[in-house]
Amino acid sequence: MTQSQQHEQHEHTSKMVLFKLMQMSDCRMVFDWLQQPRISKWFAPIDGVNISYEEYTDIHQRKIEFSNKPLSETHHQQYYVVTDDDGTPFGCISCYNAKHDPCFFEKSIIHPNETRDTFGIDDFYIGNEAYLNHHLGKQILTAFIERVLKPNKFIGRILIDVNPENIVAHGLYNSLGFRKIAEFDDPGYNRMIVMELL
Numbered sequence: 001m002t003q004s005q006q007h008e009q010h011e012h013t014s015k016m017v018l019f020k021l022m023q024m025s026d027c028r029m030v031f032d033w034l035q036q037p038r039i040s041k042w043f044a045p046i047d048g049v050n051i052s053y054e055e056y057t058d059i060h061q062r063k064i065e066f067s068n069k070p071l072s073e074t075h076h077q078q079y080y081v082v083t084d085d086d087g088t089p090f091g092c093i094s095c096y097n098a099k100h101d102p103c104f105f106e107k108s109i110i111h112p113n114e115t116r117d118t119f120g121i122d123d124f125y126i127g128n129e130a131y132l133n134h135h136l137g138k139q140i141l142t143a144f145i146e147r148v149l150k151p152n153k154f155i156g157r158i159l160i161d162v163n164p165e166n167i168v169a170h171g172l173y174n175s176l177g178f179r180k181i182a183e184f185d186d187p188g189y190n191r192m193i194v195m196e197l198l
């Protein structure tokens, strides 16, 4: 099974989720998803909100070019489109290796002597509203951790960040075992809680 075709059986419905590395041809759909107020309120311009489509594709062209290396070997973030078992896209999720981000060292979230890689999950949302509230958010995260992150042999901790006002996402991460390790004001994102899964 390739990293871009990971899947997990859903415990509540017969649907499965699959992860496909994002391509430039996905940009229009993903950009339109991001502009929905229920999503855009949790994201910043660098993620693709409150900017033009041209600016968005410019940012992503560079990101997508480097996104197919193993996570342990790259400092580039990897972006995935989530599809159901019919191949219908309905959400997004991304991951990165936190050891390449000096901000995590400054805030003592990562320590210089860590022997394993700490991976972060980011840019997570269900873009197609018809897929909300079916426990698919939970299923996406579980499958992503098991099928995309855990096969990396140097994996240690997993981080995820959330605005404390995002009650649904915070509750979801909590229910999956993520625990708060830091909270701070992040320029462009307002307040941010960082949670870890051991």
Ligand SMILES: CC(C)(COP(=O)(O)OP(=O)(O)OC[C@H]1O[C@@H](n2cnc3c(N)ncnc32)[C@H](O)[C@@H]1OP(=O)(O)O)[C@@H](O)C(=O)NCCC(=O)NCCS
Pocket (backbone or CB within 6 Å): 038, 039, 042, 124, 125, 126, 127, 131, 132, 133, 134, 135, 136, 137, 138, 139, 161, 162, 163, 166, 167, 168, 169, 170, 171, 172, 173, 175
């Ligand atoms: C976050 C998101 C992906 C969750 O997807 P979803 O399919 O609606 O969520 P699920 O049905 O899988 O998860 C439901 C879980 O969320 C949590 N949750 C939902 N509503 C909640 C509430 N009002 N209070 C606390 N927790 C809540 C619970 O843990 C719940 O699980 P449970 O029903 O077993 O208790 C989706 O709401 C979304 O796309 N939101 C907009 C973008 C976003 O906020 N992204 C995250 C940025 S950090």
